[in-house]
Amino acid sequence: MPKLRIAEVTRSIFYAPQYVAIEKGFFKDEGLEVELTTTWGGDKTMTALLSDGTDIALVGSETSIYVYAQGANDPVINFASLAQTDGTFLVSREKNDNFSWEQLKGKTFLGQRKGGMPQMVGEFVLKKNGINPQSDLKLIQNVDFANISSAFASGTGDFVQLFEPTASLFEQEGVGYIVASFGNESGQLPYTTFMAKESYINENEEIIEKFTRAIYNAQKWVASSSTKEISKAIHSYFEDTELEVIEIVVDRYKNQGSFASNPLISEENWNHLQHIMAESGELPKKIHYKTLVDNKFAKKVMNE
Structure with missing residues (x-):
């Protein structure tokens, strides 16, 4: 397996399952070596993805809608959920x-x-x-x-x-x-998801499946582990933050259901996202759920 490049939109405790997947060896279990980069901003993250500066982006689903509305020949597809509420x-x-x-x-x-x-x-x-x-x-x-x-x-x-x-x-x-x-x-919406260009997914289905399985295993680990265990696992990603504060934050996000329990992106959540965008006048046009969401990999790993 080649080294898999991931670009995250920001460094956040909100993304705890991703760091757990790295630290607990869930990516390694799938034979994947990952390189995580923080790109600091949705525009920069999407630019990195579209210019092949990264393979997979962790960013808000609204960015995929903006790209598609601009007439992209190679649309960006959401394939796994990570954070399912606002943070x-x-x-x-x-x-x-x-x-x-x-x-x-x-x-x-x-x-x-x-x-x-x-x-x-x-x-x-x-x-x-x-x-x-x-x-x-x-x-x-x-x-x-x-x-x-x-x-x-x-x-x-x-x-x-x-x-x-x-x-x-x-x-x-x-x-x-x-x-x-x-x-x-x-309420719930695909607030931050993993996405990749359609061409990359089509050419690397095995990699996307393995990646999704690693994320799902991390999500299950987070769901069944204590706040202290989760905080300790991700502490190295937030060295300037005291462990006590990380525990407070993890507990708050866990209790309000911010960490998605599985990688599935529901149609109801997708439509709710577009409703919120429309309310603020930021929805360029309504995009059908199946146009930019591919749950094939999520369904497969969840049914194993």
């Missing part, structure tokens, strides 16, 4: 034991970058809870992803939408307090 949390500057979404009205909300999936989910959840993002609060969306947490820490915003482990670290430091989960509020 962000609503953090309040003030401690609040009786939070309600109404409390955001008239306040300043520091959201995620416009056009990204976290921002789309954020606006979807606000609307679901009776908040008009454009008129009921002051919405800030022009801060670069890498600077959102520092902007909030320096005094910008009454509320902020943050990924882990920053949200938990802010709680520990008294900078802010988690009051709601966007993942719980928005």
